[in-house]
Every structure is written in structure tokens, then in C-alpha cells.
Amino acid sequence: MKKIAAVALLSLGALLAACSKQESAPAAAPAPAPAAATKIVVGLDDNFPPMGFRDDKNQLVGFDIDMAKEAAKRLGLEVEFKPIDWSAKEAELSGKRVDALWNGLTITEERKQNIAFTAPYMENHQIIVVPAGSAIKTKADLAGKVVGAQEGSSAVDAIKKEDAVFKSFKEFKTFGDNVTALMDLTTGRLEAVVVDEVVGRYYVAKKPDAYAVLGDNFGTEEYGVGLRKDDTELHGKLEKALADMKADGAAAKIAEQWFGKNIIK
Incomplete structure (x- = not known):
């Protein structure tokens, strides 16, 4: 009788275990993929x-x-x-x-x-723009001069790479944008501006009698x-x-x- 009871208990346990497996919570559905950028x-x-x-x-x-x-x-x-x-x-x-x-x-x-x-x-150069008729003809002539460039621009990095030239400036000023720097060049508060060639030549072409571009530059770069x-x-x-x-x-x-x-x- 005990043997029969034991077998019955084992069978019941197996049945309960099977039911438990069947009734377990389903696996969570995978998260939806993020929407494609539009x-x-x-x-x-x-x-x-x-x-x-x-x-x-x-x-x-x-x-x-x-x-x-x-x-x-x-x-x-x-x-x-x-x-x-x-x-x-x-x-x-x-x-x-x-x-x-x-x-x-x-x-x-x-x-x-x-x-x-x-x-x-595209390729670009950091050119030096001076007022028309300026005595500044080369980078060496920037010694003792007030030079400007746009803050955060690659012109600043290019100038500082040429340490001897940079240290020769009387003063180096940075501006929020190139337009303001070129305005200060026009009014005489700056003696030279270092600027991306594509920008500098755009403004020089608009006022060819006001500006000159030096043959020297502060290097070639890529955009x-x-x-x-x-x-x-x-x-x-x-x-x-x-x-x-x-x-x-x-x-x-x-x-x-x-x-x-x-x-x-």
C-alpha cells in the first residue's frame, strides 16, 4: 500500500511540475527598434x-x-x-x-x-588679409603688429603652430566672426586678419580697393x-x-x- 501511495505521489509531483512549466510567464517581447531618423x-x-x-x-x-x-x-x-x-x-x-x-x-x-x-x-588655406597699400608684405612683417582672427576657428590653431611668428605679434585679438574682424581691419584697429581663403577672397572680391592678400599664408587644410x-x-x-x-x-x-x-x- 505504501509503495502504491509513493508511486501516486511521484506521479502527482511530475504532473504538477509539468503544469508549472506550461504556466510559466511568457518571455518578454523584444523592444521595438528605434524609429529611423527623418x-x-x-x-x-x-x-x-x-x-x-x-x-x-x-x-x-x-x-x-x-x-x-x-x-x-x-x-x-x-x-x-x-x-x-x-x-x-x-x-x-x-x-x-x-x-x-x-x-x-x-x-x-x-x-x-x-x-x-x-x-x-575641399582644400583651403589660411590667408593673411591686410589693408590695401599696407607695408606688410610677408609673415615676417607681422612682427610688432596687431593681428586678428575668428575665435574657435582653425586660423587660430594655424597661427599658434608657428610659434615664433605668433610671439612676434604686438597683440593677437579674436572675434566672434570674421565680418567683425574685417571691419576692425578697415577701421585700423587691426593691421592684419588671418582667415579661411574661401571667406577672405569672397570679401576681397567685394572690396578689391580696400584689401590685399599676402603671398604668404599659414598653411593648407582640408574641410x-x-x-x-x-x-x-x-x-x-x-x-x-x-x-x-x-x-x-x-x-x-x-x-x-x-x-x-x-x-x-
Whole structure:
């Protein structure tokens, strides 16, 4: 009798165990995939002609504006242009207030520590602009002079790399934008301005009798689009869009509209 009872108890235990397994809670459903991005927010300095600036109707225009619009169209994305404090551009990008820095952004080893760059799309020089008729003819002539550049720009880095020249200045001033620096050059508060060639020559062409560009410069650099390092999907897509724009001539067409020639690298 005890043996029969024991067998019955074992059978009951097995049945309960089976029921317990069947009634256990179902596995949690996988989290839904994040929604695909529909917009890219481009951070820029809106006083940086001809790359990005406001026209007489206060509309954002420029070479980089047109390049970004074309790339976004190819990616099926809406593009929003957000003017930012250019000296705080890396914080704007890492803080996800913008998705890309696209406004004549120079590729440097220092910036590569925090920014993922696309392949360069154009070359640029840091030129020296002086008033027309100035006695300054070379970098050596900047000794004892008051020199200016835009704060946070690659011009500042380029100047400081040439330590002997930098230390020879009487004073080095930085400005919120290149327009203000060039205005101070015109009024005599500065004796020279170091600026991106694409910007400097744009203003010199507007007032050829007011400015002169020296033969010397502070080096050659390359422009690229800056993205967050963890934004690998956008980086890959944007690289392809830019490569396609170079290959099919769309980038060259935009360059010719703004510079009169194809300056795409």
C-alpha cells in the first residue's frame, strides 16, 4: 500500500511540475527598434560667407548650405540648419543639439579626438588679409603688429603652430566672426586678419580697393563634415552621398555656382 501511495505521489509531483512549466510567464517581447531618423540638424556659423550666411532677405544661403541640402535629399532626410556659437561647436555636437557640423570645418588631428569626419571635400588655406597699400608684405612683417582672427576657428590653431611668428605679434585679438574682424581691419584697429581663403577672397572680391592678400599664408587644410563618433550609420550614408555627388558632378556644379570653378577635392 505504501509503495502504491509513493508511486501516486511521484506521479502527482511530475504532473504538477509539468503544469508549472506550461504556466510559466511568457518571455518578454523584444523592444521595438528605434524609429529611423527623418531629419538631420546641421550646426553652422551663419556669418561665414560664402559657406553659410544670411542674404538680404535673412535666408540662410551658401556653398555648404547647398551641399547639405543635396546630400540630405539623396538620403531622404529633411535638413534643418541651426546657427550656433562656433567656438562651442563640439559641445553642441556631443550634446546632440545638432547632428552635424557642416560649415567650412577644418579637419585637424586635435578635432579627430572628439569628431568623426567625412572624407575631405575641399582644400583651403589660411590667408593673411591686410589693408590695401599696407607695408606688410610677408609673415615676417607681422612682427610688432596687431593681428586678428575668428575665435574657435582653425586660423587660430594655424597661427599658434608657428610659434615664433605668433610671439612676434604686438597683440593677437579674436572675434566672434570674421565680418567683425574685417571691419576692425578697415577701421585700423587691426593691421592684419588671418582667415579661411574661401571667406577672405569672397570679401576681397567685394572690396578689391580696400584689401590685399599676402603671398604668404599659414598653411593648407582640408574641410570635412563633422559627426558624432557613435553616429556610424549617418556617417556611412553621408560618406556615400558625398562620394556620389563628386562622381556625378553635382558637387562640382554647386562649387561653380559659388566660386566660379570646381574646387571640390
